[in-house]
Amino acid sequence: xAKNDKRFRTWNITLNYDYEVHDDKGNLISAITPAEWKAxxxxxxxxxxxxxxxxxxxxxxxxxxxxxPKPLHVHILKNFKEAKTKTAVMKMxxxxxxxxxxxxxxxxxxxx
Numbered sequence: 001x002a003k004n005d006k007r008f009r010t011w012n013i014t015l016n017y018d019y020e021v022h023d024d025k026g027n028l029i030s031a032i033t034p035a036e037w038k039a040x041x042x043x044x045x046x047x048x049x050x051x052x053x054x055x056x057x058x059x060x061x062x063x064x065x066x067x068x069p070k071p072l073h074v075h076i077l078k079n080f081k082e083a084k085t086k087t088a089v090m091k092m093x094x095x096x097x098x099x100x101x102x103x104x105x106x107x108x109x110x111x112x
Contacts, residue, residue: 005085005087006085006086006103007083007084007085008083008084008103008104009052009079009080009081009082009083009084010077010078010079010080010103010104010107010110011076011077011078011079011080011084011086011089011101011102011103011104012075012076012077012101012102012103012104012110013075013076013077013078013089013093013095013100013101014073014074014075014076014100014101015041015073015074015076015093015094015095015100016070016071016072016073016100017034017037017071017072017073018071018072019071019096020032020037021037034072037072038058038074041056041058041074044093044094045076045078048078048092048093050080050081050082051081052078052079052080052081053078053079054076054077054078054079055076055077055111056074056075056076056077057074057075058072058073058074059072059073059074059075060072060073076093077104077107077110077111078093079107086098086101086102086103089101
C-alpha cells in the first residue's frame with residue numbers, strides 16, 4: 001500500500017492566506033481580503049461535511065524560524081465518518097503541500 005493510500009478518519013489541515021494570494025515569487029495573484037478568505041474557508045469546511053465533526057481556528061500568532069510572525073492561517077481538525085486517504089483530503093480542502101495535511105495521531109494533542 002502506497003504512503004498516501006492509507007486511510008484515517010481524523011486529519012490536521014493547515015491553510016495559509018498569504019500562500020493563497022501570492023505566487024511562489026511573492027507576487028500578488030488575488031485581491032481577496034483576509035475577511036473574504038476566512039469566509040471562503042468556512043464555506044469549504046461546511047461543504048466538506050459528512051456526519052463527522054470539525055474544529056478550526058484562524059490566527060497569526062505562530063512565529064517563523066526567523067522570529068517574524070507567521071501570516072494569517074487556519075488550523076483545521078477534521079474527523080470524517082468514513083476514513084479518507086491523504087490524497088482525497090488534500091483535494092477536498094485544496095491543500096497543495098503534503099506537510100499541511102497529516103493524520104491526527106492524537107485528537108487531544110491536535111486540539112491543543
